Amino acid sequence: MPKTVEEILQLEARASFDYFWKEANTDPNSKGYGLVRDGSGKHNRQMASIAAVGFALSSYPIAIERGWITKEEGLQRAQGTLETFWNHAEHYKGFFYHFLDMETAEKNLPFYDCPSIIDTALFLNGAIVAASYFGGECATLFDQIYERIDWNVYYDEPHNLYFMGIQEDKGGFGHWGNYSEQLMTYILGVASPTHPVPVEIYDGFDRLDAEYSDYKFISAVNNPLFTHQFSHAWFNFQGIKDKNGVDWHENSVNATLAQRQYAVDNPNGFKTYHENSWGWTACDGPNGYRAYGAPPYVTGHEIEFFNDGTIAPCAALGSLVFTPEETKKAVEYFYNEVPGLWGEYGFLDAYNWEEDEIWIAERDIGIDKGIGLLMIENYETGLIWDLYMQHPVVQRGAEMLGFVKD
Known part of the structure; x- marks a missing residue:
């Protein structure tokens, strides 16, 4: 029997939390306690994603408030995870590596052998939520982890930009030169009490104008929806404009x-x-994982979009706070009309129905489950927004950057 969208959202929220609770290292004697797998399924079982850990830390207060786990259980997992990152997780100048080994907490896979500013920031966002919710030792551990980070390692002063990556023996490479998911890194970077970057870094990246149909907005180059969602999963931009008058919440509405x-x-x-049936983001597809996007092109950056009939449910779910009615209709369609898309952890990562036989992703991906879960909670209660926005680091960073109530 078809389910209502309200029923589907509750099922998806619970199943997404189950991903973070079950796809984790739960051995208290392991150096990798609390690490969460990058994806479910048979492959790369030893590969943890620090970004997924950020979503996991945010999921524990949700689960406690909804009665899925006790506060004691959530506190044990959150505090143990933060102890892992303070004592064992491999880092460089405080920045953690994109992927860690589930057991040893050492960097995993040669391709991702550089520390990651964006994945560290996603982890920190979850740590802030845990610090606000649990207080005590969780708050102390967050402070220690955060104050250890030397944000200047990632700052390219001549270009007034963050580097895209760092090689420990060669220095930085590439740049976060355009608007994308990195708004969180400016808030966290300028607010550091130990190694801050200058406030002027917020002026460094390009704001690329895009237009499609009746919608105008500042866009990432190939416009995957996660770029308009990830910072917003924690920082509530509703009713806030930056010093240049940009309303980033409304920007994400128009992008969606x-x-x-x-x-x-x-x-x-x-x-x-x-x-x-819509939603393009970074996800699995018939030909592997890639950052799917959709027009419009941004001014001066005409590129080839990855666009082959693949749709990711998390892309629509991650925009629930921006386009609630459109997202709800998509969610009903995904659940009631796409056979085989529902699995142990709710919606599987993606589907493609271009051939007679539908293609369904074989796994879930931690960050994709996380964006849906957090946005469902923010839409229904605002819990994650409230916990994140009340933290002194976030308040200090937002004030320094000139984010003010409209």
Whole structure:
């Protein structure tokens, strides 16, 4: 029997939390206690994602408030995880590596052998939520981890930008040169009491204008929706403008509506796309993991979008706070009309219905489960926003950057 969207959202929230609770190292004697797998399934079982840990730390207060676990259970997992990151997780100048070994907490996989500023920031966001909710030793551990980070290692002063990555023996490479998911790194970087970057770094990245149909917004180059969602999962930009008058919340609303409109227009005639089947982000696809995107092109940056009929439910779910009615209709369609898309942890990562036989991703991905869970909670209660926004680090960073109530 078809379920209502309210029922589906509750099922998805609980199943997504189960991912973070079950796909974790739960051995208290392990150096990797609390680490969470990058993805479910049979492959890469030893690979933990520090970004997924950030979502996991945020999920524990949700689970406690909804009665899925006790506060004692949540505190034990959160505090033990933070102890892992303070005592064992491999880092460089405080920045952790994108992927860690589930057991040893050492960096995992040669391809990701540099410390990651964005993944460290995603972890820190979850640590802030845990610090605000549990207080005590969790708050102390967050302070220690945060104050150890030397943000200047990632700061390219001549260009007034963050580097995209760091090689310990060669220095920085690439840049966070355009708007993307990195708004959180400016809040965290300027607020550091020990190694801050200058407030002027917020002026360094380009704001690239994009337009599709009736929607205008500042966009990442290839416009995957996670770039408009990840910082917003913790920082509540509703009713806030930056010093330049930019409303980042409204910007994400327009970016989401533009994506959905592209699915409605469907200029390439993909069978999968329509008004209730939309959402392009970084996810699995028939030809592997990639950052799927959709037009519009941003000024001066015409690129080839990854666009092959693949849809990720987390892309629509992650925009629940921006486009609630459009997202709810998509969620109902995903659950009631796409066979095989529901698994142990709720919606599987993606589907593609271009052939007679539907392709369904074989796994869930931690960050994709996380963005849906946090946005469901923010839409229904605002809990994660409240916990994050009340923390002194966030308040200090926002004030320094000039984020003010409209």
